Amino acid sequence: MRLVPNPVLPGCHPDPSVVRVGADYFMVTSTFAYHPGIPVHHSRDLVSWSRVGHVLDGDSWLPLEGNTVSHGVWAPTIRHHDGVFYVVFTIVRGTEGATTYVTTTVDPAGQWAVPTPLEADGIDPSLFFDHDGRAWFTAARDAIAPDATGPGEIWLRELDLGTLALVGPTHVLWHGALTRQWVEAPHIYERDGRYHLIGAEGGTERNHAVTAATSDTVTGPYSTDPRSPLLTHRHLGAGELVQNVGHADIVETPDGDSWALVLGVRPVNGHHTLGREVLLVPVEWDDRGPVLAPGAGRVQGVLPGLPDTAARPADWLSLRGPVRADVVDDAITLRPRPAPLSGREVPAFLARRQDMHRFVFETTVETDRIAGHDAGVVAFQDENTFLAARVRRRPDGCVVRVAGKVGGAEIVRSEVPVTGDVVLRIRSDGQSYTFSCVTRIGEDVLATFPHTALSTETAGGFVGVLLGLVNEAAEDAEPLTFRGVRYAAPVAASEGVASDGAVSDGAGAGAHDQ
Known part of the structure; x- marks a missing residue:
């Protein structure tokens, strides 16, 4: 796999999620209290991205008065099924709690539907469409299972595509791989009959990490991949150009290669001002699951000043x-x-x-x-x-x-x-x-x-x-x-x-x- 220049999307674009439809890739990211919300970026190569619209704008916008800047729209996931694009996201309103929504469109560059609230605890929602056409919703919440092995848990429930409502029983899938770490950012993938769940642990700062678990069935139980964390920069020291790496979403190219979009920051003397940016790392699969940044174990292609040369049109907020x-x-x-x-x-x-x-x-x-x-x-x-x-x-x-x-x-x-x-x-x-x-x-x-x-x-x-x-x-x-x-x-x-x-x-x- 080729070495790519990173970040592929500089500036504050946290929590990237990506889907491929034919030869086209579409990415969404968090916007917190910014308006318009959830930019949609398009690419043909996963490296060069252009903004084509926003999920939350016009009729689909949800007011955020009263929120701090870091509340608001958190961690969207974008998926595609039978000609329809789906985005799930959470709006966090401080002490008032959080509400998760789903919205749809047939044109990701156009107008999205007025978001529908879901009966869903927690944050970082995601969708998985199985071979049988069933849609499964996952999210992260504080652990409530009596046998919880960590403070957080990933849970799953079926999404009825006709009513856009969660139906059926709730399945607790996983409590994470790392001791006493809150697990978040779940995404499920199926490969060769096995279901692979990746998450993020260690917080969003220097200990951020990508972890994983596997199962024979989508509803679990899931067993931790003992290689976790699959990707982290926590051990590379303060001199590493990129820090806080985590929150991965994996996509497969038309040629069968796999890549992950992750977030990271580029601090100067230990402090970052650009926010969490989007980085691209190669992925290989073996019989145990995904291997992120194989042969390197870190984000590569980050050169001082390189992303500063990008001429990008303004996204006025x-x-x-x-x-x-x-x-x-x-x-x-x-x-x-x-x-x-x-x-x-x-x-x-x-x-x-x-x-x-x-x-x-x-x-x-x-x-x-x-x-x-x-x-x-x-x-x-x-x-x-x-x-x-x-x-x-x-x-x-x-x-x-x-x-x-x-x-x-x-x-x-x-x-x-x-x-x-x-x-x-x-x-x-x-x-x-x-x-x-x-x-x-x-x-x-x-x-x-x-x-x-x-x-x-x-x-x-x-x-x-x-x-x-x-x-x-x-x-x-x-x-x-x-x-x-x-x-x-x-x-x-x-x-x-x-x-x-x-x-x-x-x-x-x-x-x-x-």
């Missing part, structure tokens, strides 16, 4: 629901809302995933249009960890200041007076975030923060950094147009560091509600 925005080329008109970034409502915020360690993100703001607005550029991790350079009007004129939160603590830097058009810029060399403003007089550096301030290790949670625009103001205030919106690898000395890749386009085309 808001938080917890749609915002009113028009995106045309490199100009974004964003209608205001009073909701702060630190709250749990839907702020006037539109952003894209940071998928490069080194970058420049910038836009031009017309200070003459600033009235009651507090508007500018943001590096956003979650409602308790974000930094923004914003323009606001004072009695004697407009100023730019950097403010936000780090770990819930307020951060404020001194204000700089500005007039006319001002370029607000965030740039990073991979180890720091620098905020600056550029006027006709020159560039003023406003503040520099270590990348650790915005890392997942600092903030907690399950997401990466978003780079975006905010227009906080009363709803009857005028919309603002951010011109010259640009996200790129740095190419000029004035932007900080030498280029390691091609420029990524700054915006999509067309007018729409996000």
